[in-house]
Amino acid sequence: MPEAALPRGYILSFDYGLKRIGVAVGQATTGTATPLETVRHGREPDWAAIARLVCEWRPALALVGLPLGADGEIST
Numbered sequence: 001m002p003e004a005a006l007p008r009g010y011i012l013s014f015d016y017g018l019k020r021i022g023v024a025v026g027q028a029t030t031g032t033a034t035p036l037e038t039v040r041h042g043r044e045p046d047w048a049a050i051a052r053l054v055c056e057w058r059p060a061l062a063l064v065g066l067p068l069g070a071d072g073e074i075s076t
Contacts, residue, residue: 011025012061
């Protein structure tokens with residue numbers, strides 16, 4: 001994505017796994033990201049926790065990705 005197309009404000013990033021969802025917050029302006037927390041994922045994700053994070057941070061963009069291990073394989 002070209003730098004000019006990046007939104008101003010917070011970006012919430014979700015690394016979607018079958019057991020856990022890692023959540024981080026970043027800013028395009030500074031190019032930094034900080035881990036926030038891990039959300040439970042049982043039969044379904046903990047939607048209440050995800051809604052709380054969205055309400056708290058009011059992100060300009062949300063990204064969902066697959067967590068990869070050091071070997072490049074999908075990690076659960």
